[in-house]
Amino acid sequence: MPHANPIDVYLEAVVLSDGSDLHLVPGGLPRVRCNGRVVPVRRSEADGVRELTPDELRVLILGSMPRHLHARWEAEREVDYSYDAGETLGRYRVNAYFEQRGPAAVFRRVPPPPSGMDELGLPASVKGLLDLPNGLVLVVGPTGAGKSTTMAAMINEVNDRRAGVILTVEDPVEFAFQERGCVISQREVGSDARSYASAARAGLRQDPDVIALGEVRQASVLRQVLALSETGHLVYTTAHAKSAPGGIARLLGLVGPAREEATRRQLAGVIQGVIAQTLVPRADGTGRIAAFEVLLRSSSTVNKIRDGNLPSLRSDLGDRASGMVTLERSLAELVIRGEVREEDAMAHANEPDSLMAELRSIITG
Known part of the structure; x- marks a missing residue:
C-alpha cells in the first residue's frame, strides 16, 4: 500500500504479523514483538528492509514526532508521544530515545478502545463506579498491566x-474516543496543556462531569485530583501499585510527612473505589488475560484510610457480598475455569498462600 509517512512501512509489518511493538535501533534490523518474542521484520512484510543507520533512524523518528517535541527530544534525550498512522495501521504510543550508537525508538501498537467493561472481564461491581456524581476511582497495576485499557473501557461505558x-x-x-452520549475532549500534555497539574486545574473551568487523568506521579497533580473530586466531578486516574491498598499507599507516598494526615482525611472523603490488575498468560498460549482486585468505599475502608491503617484493608477485600474481591480470588477463578495455569497464577499472586486457600475453597464448595 502507499504510505503517507516513511515509518508506516515498518508499522505495516507490525500489523501484518499481529505484533505489539516495533523496535528500532541504529545498526540493526527493525524488529517486531510477536507473542512475546522479538523477531526481525521479514522482507515479505516490508520492502527493502535492512539495517538502519543513525541518520536514517533520525529521519524516521522525526517524521513521526510532533514538531513541538523536536527540540525537547534533542535536549532531554528521551520523549513520549502518540502517532496516528491512519485507519488501517492504527495508533501507536512512541518512546523515542538515544542510546550509545544514536537515536532509537519503540512504537507500541494501541488497539481500538474496548467497547465496554464486559470485553475485559471486569467484575460486575465496578459498574457501580460509573454512575457516581463525584469522587475518585483509582486504577493501579505494574507497568504494562493494562491500566490505560481498563480506564478506556470505563470511559466508553x-x-x-x-x-x-x-x-x-x-x-x-x-x-481515540468517538462521541456517543457524551461530549469528549482529549488533551495531550505538552501540545494541548503545559502539565497535568495545569490541565487538571483548568478542568474546573471546562464544565466536565467526568475527568480521566493519566498516572498521578507528583504531589501537585494529586492535590488537583483531590480538589476536582471534592468539587462535584467524577475523576478516574491511575498509579503504579501491585494491590488496591498499595494504590492508596502510593498516593499518600507522594506527599511529605507534614501533609500525610491531611491528605489521608481528604482521600478518605473522596475515594470511591480502587481497581488493581495484572495480566496473566492464557493457558492456551493465545495472549494474556486480566485478573482484578477491587476495593470499594464502605464505612470500614473510609475509617482505615483516614486513620492510616492501610494493611488492614486486606480484610475488607474479603467481603465479596459487597462486590469486593482479592486478586487471589480472581486468579483462583481463572485457574478453575482453565483460563490460566496454576503456576502462572502463583507467579502473579500478591499472597500465594491466599491463592492456594482460595483454590481449595472453590473446589470444596
Missing part, C-alpha cells in the same frame, strides 16, 4: 450511559 462531558488529560493521548 460512561460515554454510552450518560449525557455529559468527559475530559481526558494524557501524556501522550493513547485511545
